[in-house]
Amino acid sequence: MSSAIDIAAAVQSGERSAIEVLEEHLGAISxxxxxxxxxxxxxxxQAIAAATAVDELVAKGGPxxxxxxxxxxxxxNLCTRGVxxxxxxxxxxxxVPPYDATVVTRLAAAxxxxxxxxxxxEFAMGSSTENSAFGPTRNPHDLSRVPGGSSGGSAAAVAAGFAPISLGSDTGGSIRQPAALCGVVGVKPTYGTVSRLGLIAFGSSLDQVGPFANSVAEAALVCEVIGGHDPGDSTSLPQAFPAVSEHLSDGVAGMRIGLITEMMGEGIAPDVAKRIRAAAxxxxxxxxxxxxxxxxAVTFGLSAYYLVAPAEASSNLSRYDGVRYGLRVDAPTTGEMMELTRTAGFGDEVKRRIMLGTYALSAGYYDAxxxxxxxxxxxxxRDxxxxxxxxxxxxxPTSxxxxxxxxxxxxxxxxMYLNDVCTIATNLAGHPAMSVPYGLGDDGMPVGAQVLAPALGEVAMFRVAAALEGSLS
Amino acid sequence: MTEPTSPEPTKAPQTTSERITTEQVAKVAKLARLRLTDEELTRFTGQLGDVLEHAADLDLLDLEGVEPMAQPIPLANVFRKDVPGPILDRDEVLAVAPAAEDGFFRVPPVLGESE
Structure with a gap:
């Protein structure tokens, strides 16, 4: 399968048609x-219609x-109009959403x-995709194993060659951890750099949209396409996404890179730690x-996260009450209808987090x-x-x-929550981080190296990731 | 799992280290409009207790004078210009609602709840 960059070049030059590319990927899917x-x-x-439209545009000479x-x-969890x-x-x-998420609109425009x-x-709560109401996704490298989560399907789709790129969301590691487990690149950009209009909310002070790809360069391109200010998202920073693509071959000479002590010891599998030391x-x-x-302070991240994220989730998910969208279980009164609808509609993990969050926010407990x-x-x-x-x-390590x-x-x-121990602190801080494949563990499964950077430090982050990727080729 | 040996009666915890009780979980479920079976109540109480027990490590921290951080970016009170823009199509929104009538969402009677 070709990279997104090669495909776009071939389609732009007329060497390949968008339909032909699509059929190849639909073939891999089937x-x-x-x-x-x-x-x-x-x-x-919809894909055939969209590919046909691109081919018509090619015939007309663009743009x-x-x-x-x-x-x-x-x-x-990204809204798609009519889908x-x-x-x-x-x-x-x-x-069926009546509008597209901004990132979906931007991808289509590109x-x-x-x-x-x-x-x-379910609702991006989990680290294995086992909490899906529609059954789990399997890891394309070994079908007896999980792909990670919560964006397990997006990671597996890229790893299996169903699409060269995909989008996920990352509230506590939900892009980076499945990227690591599936052996692909996954990016959680700085909070506020990618629009969340049309991303169904989980933890609003933590959620961020980002890409999966087979290479750092493809992930960089997708970030640049989907990123940048969106007036429809009040948490969107008023600036363009950092220009990362042009720095991918800058190398790391002279850069100062810190290996996080707290993420290399207890709780980290020795074969994973060994690969990260090799990366360093x-x-x-x-x-x-x-x-x-x-x-x-990152050692306290997990505890803080599992109070903050459920608190925000309990508030965000209160909108699922059978009134305006989705499931409704009929009952004689609205109150009973809401309770029966939520009881039937949510899975166990979502219920746990709603209750945990409701508890953490309730009178008398809020401060504690x-x-x-x-x-x-x-x-x-601060740390x-x-x-x-x-x-x-x-x-x-990513995971x-x-x-x-x-x-x-x-x-x-x-x-299950302990899987997020290396990724969570990034979301709490609002910083960017990405996972890049760095070899295999003792079991032959992919290991991901996590590169972290300060807010809006994407250029440094992508430089390090590109260097790590290059060291393996 | 509650602490059967605790001599203290159930009360609101002042720190994160005290275990949540089935009574508290039942109350929280009611607030969150979730109905739990007895089996779920027992299981969820144990699982929520595990998370809160892990969170007890926060009690070790000296947080005196530390400002809370509710969100990561220095933006506040972001307003758009007060001019009409495109909005969602009402019929399209109501077409996927569980029930609608005369341009409104329709719900069962609100009064008469047994609470």
Whole structure:
């Protein structure tokens, strides 16, 4: 399968048609989708119409966007006008959004062809895609293992060659962790750099949209296409996405890179830690100054996150009440209708988090839980700021282990949450971070290296990621 | 799982380290408009307790004088210009609603709730 960049160049030059590219990918989907289950919906008809429109544009001589004819898979929590959007939840059954998410509009304007809506943990709550109401996605590298989550379908779609690029969302690691487990690149951009209009909200102070791709360069291009100010999103920063593509071959000579001590010890599988040390050594050999650095407050990230994110979720998900969209379970009164609808429509993990959040926000508990967690956020941000006074970028594992087996962690939610231990602090701080494949663990499954940077430090982040990628080729 | 050996009666925790009780989970479920079976109530109480127990590590921190951070970016009170723009099509929105009538969402009677 070709890269998004090669496909766009071939379509732009008339060497290949968008329809031909689409058919190749639909072929890959029909071959393996039944075993991978990356999609909730494959949008064949819409994709054919969109590809035909691109080909007509080519015949007319343009103008053509930077992703002309490139198939893309979209996480099923991004609204797509006229195409069912479910968040992998029964509660949105039958709902068809009346508008497109801004990122979807921008991809289409760039010439990309949506091939389907990808499976996910229900409402993006989970780290394995096992919380989908429509059954789990399987890891294309080993079907007995999870693809990670919550954007597991988007990661698997790219890893399986169903589309060269896809979009996910990352609230506590939901792009980076599945990218690591599926052996692809995944980017969580700086909070505010990519519009969230049309992203179905989970934790509004944490959620961020970002891409999956097979290479750092493709991910950079997608960020530039979807990023930049959106007047329709009040949390959108009034500036363009950092120009990362032009710096990918800058190298790391002279850069200062810190290896996060707290993410290399207890709880991190030795084979994963070994690969990350190898990455650090390679960066040093390539001319970077690499040192270990302590970012003490990140060890409190998990605790703070599992108070903040559920608190915000309990508020955001109060809108699913059977009144305006999706499922309604009929009852004699509105109050009972709401209760029966929510009880039938939400899965266990969503219920757990709604209750946890409701508890953390309730009178008498607010200060002890939510209030405390917000102060810890400040500490995390301070410790990162201190580290970034000395370093341009930081390095860690993305996930403490390689992909685990189905059912391994479903009985004990806390063990599932521990998967996010390396990714969560980034969301609390609002910083960017990305996962780039860095070899294999002892089990032959992909290991992801996480590159972290300060707010709007995407150029440094992509330089390090591109260097790591280059070291393996 | 509650602490059967605790001599203290159930009360609101002042720190994150005290375990949540089934009574508290039942109350929270009611507030969140969720109905739990007895099995769910027991299971969720244990699982929520595990998370809160993990969160007890926050009690170790000295947070005196630390400002809370509700969101990460220095934007506040972002307003658009007060001019009409495109809005969602009402018929399109109501077409995917569970029930609609005369241009409105339709719901069962609001009064008569047994609360």
């Amino acid at each position: 071959e393996r989708e039944s075993e991978v289950h990356a999609f909730n919906l494959v949008t064949t008809d 053509l966007g930077p992703l002309a004819g490139v198939p893309v898979a979209i996480k099923d 069912a959007t479910t968040c992998s939840s029964k509660i949105l059954e039958g709902w 010439g990309a062809i949506m091939v389907g809506k990808t499976n996910m943990d 050594e390679w960066l040093a050999a390539a001319g970077a100054e690499v040192e270990e650095v302590s970012v003490p 839980f939510y209030g405390t967690a917000l102060k810890v956020r400040t500490l995390i941000r 990162f700021d201190a580290a970034y006074e000395r370093f341009d970028a930081l390095l860690s 403490p282990t390689t992909a685990f087996s189905f059912g391994d962690k479903t009985a004990d939610p806390m063990s």
